[in-house]
Amino acid sequence: MVYGTTDGRPSAGQAEEGDRVARSRDRSVRAEHHHAAYGREAYDDPYADPHAGDQLAGHRVGKGGGAYDGYDAPPRRRRRKRWPRVLGAVVVVLLLIVVGGYFYLDSRLKRESVLVDYPGRAGDTPGTNWLIVGSDSREGLSKADQRRLRTGFASGRRTDSMMLLHYGSGGTSLISLPRDSYLPIQGHGSNKLNAAFAYGGPKLLAQTVEKATGVHIDHYAEIGFNGFVGVVDAVGGVDICVKDAINDPKAGLNLKAGCQTLNGGQALGYVRTRKFARADLERVEHQRQFFAALMKKATSPGTLFNPFRGVPLALNSTSNFLVDDGDHLYDLVRMMWAMKGVSGGGGVTTTVPIGGTGSSAAAGSYITWDRSKASRLFDALKQDQKIPEDVITK
Secondary structure (H helix, E strand, O other), rough: OEEEEOOEEEEEEHHHHHHHHHHHHHHHHHHHEEEEEHOOOHOOOOOOOOOOHHHHOOOEEEEOOEOOOOOOOOOOOOOOOHHHHHHHHHHHHHHHHHHHHHHHHHHHOOOOOOOOOOOOOOOOOOOEEEEEEEEEEOOOOOOHHHHOOOOOOOOOOEEEEEEEEEEEEEEEEEEOOOOOEEEEEEOOOOHHHHHHHHHHHHHHHHHHHHHOOOOOEEEEEEEOOOHHHHHHHHOEEEEEEEEEOOHHHHHHHEEEOEEEEEEEHHHHHHHOOOOOOOHHHHHHHHHHHHHHHHHHHHHHHHOOHHHHHHHHHHHHHHHHEEEEEEHHHHHHHHHHHHHHHHHHHHHHHHEEEEEEEEEOOOOOEEEOOHHHHHHHHHHHHHOOOOOOEEEEEE
C-alpha cells in the first residue's frame, strides 16, 4: 500500500481512506442528531433543532411530553359561556323598567273618594260596572286654547256625558245616561241628572245613579276637556263615520258627511254638539260611538307598539283621568279592553229607554225614563245577563 508521494502530498490510497473516515463521521453525527430529536431533550444537544416537531401545529406538545404528532387531541382551554348571564341581566333590566314604569304611571292618576258606602246602597252585583263621566272642566287649558276649542271660560266642572259600562259573563254593555234625565237627588229633591254633579260632584252623581238603577258601581273614571283633546291627539286622531254634515260654530265644528279622522279639537266638538233634531239624545249616540272608537284606536298594535304614540297616550291618560281612590292603572286598562270589545261589535250600546218629557221651575225641560223597560235593562245588568232585545234603543 502506498501511503504518500515524494512531494509530501497524500497518495491516492490515503485520500480514499480519508474520504471514507469523513463519511463515517458524518453518518455518526447525523444519526446522533436524529436520535436527539425523538428521544432526548433538545437542550442536551447543541445541534438539536429547538423547534423540532410539527411546524404547522405551532410546536404543540403531545401527551407524552414530546412534539405533537397529529394523533393526540390538542388541549383546549375551556371558556365559560357568558350569554346566560347577559340574557339574565337584560331580563332583570326590562322587568325593572316595566315595574317601575307601571308604578310611575299609576301614581300620576288623579284620585278622589267617589264610591263610598251610604245607607241603602245597592249590594255588590255580578260582573263589573263603571261610571264613565266626561266633564267640562277647563283645567289645564290656556285662554287661547279655550278660544280655539270654543269651550267658553266657565270655572269649575259640570258634566254632559255619563255612561254606564258593564262587562261580565253576560257580555259587555255601554249605556248612555242622558244628562236631562229627571231623577231624585239626595238632599235636593228631583232634578236633571247632571245637577247631581253640580250639587255634590262625582260622589253625589254616583250615589244618584246607583239609587236610580239599583246597580252597584265598582269603578269611576272622569276626564275633562284638556285630557280629552290630549288623549285623542296622542293616538293620532280617531276614525269616525259622520252620517250627516255638521256645522256648529258654538262647538267649533264643521264636518262633512262620511268617514274621516278627527283630531282632538274636532272630536271634542263632535261629542259636545247638540245641533240635531233630537238634541241630547243624538249627542249621547255620538258620545258612545266616539268612546268606543277611541278605545279601539288606543288598544291597536299601531298604538301600543309605537313608542311615539304609546308613551304620549300613557302620559296623557294617567295625568288627566280622575278615578276613585280605590282604582288603579290595571283597572283602566281592563276598562279600555272592554270598550274595545263594544266597538268591535261584540257588545251592546244603548240609551236608557225614554218614557216622555216634562218641565219644572227648578229643572226646566227634562226627560223621563220608561220605568218598565229601564227596570228590565238594569235587572239584566244586576244579574250579569244579556240585555233583552226589546229594551235596546238608540
